[in-house]
Amino acid sequence: MNFSQVIEYCPRCGSDSFPEKAPHFFLCEDCDFHFHINCTPGVVGIVADNAGGVLLIRRGKDPGKGKFSVPGGFVDSNETIEAALARELREEVNLEMVAAEYLSSYPNPYLYRGVVFPVVDLIFVCEVRTLETLSASDEVESFEFVDPAEIDLNEIAFPSIRHGLERYIQKRVSILTRQKEQ
Numbered sequence: 016m017n018f019s020q021v022i023e024y025c026p027r028c029g030s031d032s033f034p035e036k037a038p039h040f041f042l043c044e045d046c047d048f049h050f051h052i053n054c055t056p057g058v059v060g061i062v063a064d065n066a067g068g069v070l071l072i073r074r075g076k077d078p079g080k081g082k083f084s085v086p087g088g089f090v091d092s093n094e095t096i097e098a099a100l101a102r103e104l105r106e107e108v109n110l111e112m113v114a115a116e117y118l119s120s121y122p123n124p125y126l127y128r129g130v131v132f133p134v135v136d137l138i139f140v141c142e143v144r145t146l147e148t149l150s151a152s153d154e155v156e157s158f159e160f161v162d163p164a165e166i167d168l169n170e171i172a173f174p175s176i177r178h179g180l181e182r183y184i185q186k187r188v189s190i191l192t193r194q195k196e197q
């Protein structure tokens with residue numbers, strides 16, 4: 016279900032003359048209220064161990080319950096992207112982020128309770144202080160480090176995470192190839 020099927024009335028005056036004039040833009044023909052369904056930023060953190068394995072978590076709740084993902088979540092209002100990334104790593108897997116390098120972004124239409132929310136995920140490669148603190152929160156069923164060459168992308172919960180892992184693997188392969196040539 017998308018927003019034009021959910022939103023029928025103007026949230027300011029209650030008028031039913033509230034058409035979706037452009038995708039995700041509603042305009043009240045009675046009180047001129049402009050209502051935009053903005054794209055929400057999400058953050059995604061790829062963390063690797065010393066052997067090069069990527070931290071995958073099995074999701075403990077929907078959407079994507081039981082499938083693999085990597086730590087991440089939504090950016091709160093008045094929060095920076097970096098702070099959101101550090102917060103999600105702390106909340107989901109109890110890791111302290113010390114540095115992050117931007118990798119890529121990808122749309123992630125997010126189906127929640129029957130409605131698709133527009134989200135764009137910002138994907139980072141993260142460095143953490145130590146992996147010794149690693150532990151799963153309630154949102155996380157389990158976690159494991161998987162060699163990038165052995166990640167089954169069909170088992171990854173979201174297209175944005177699949178895209179991020181693909182980019183990460185490509186980048187890693189090109190770094191390894193360069194090192195071999197030197």
Ligand SMILES: [Zn+2]
Nearest residue numbers: 025028043046
């Ligand atoms: Zn109105």
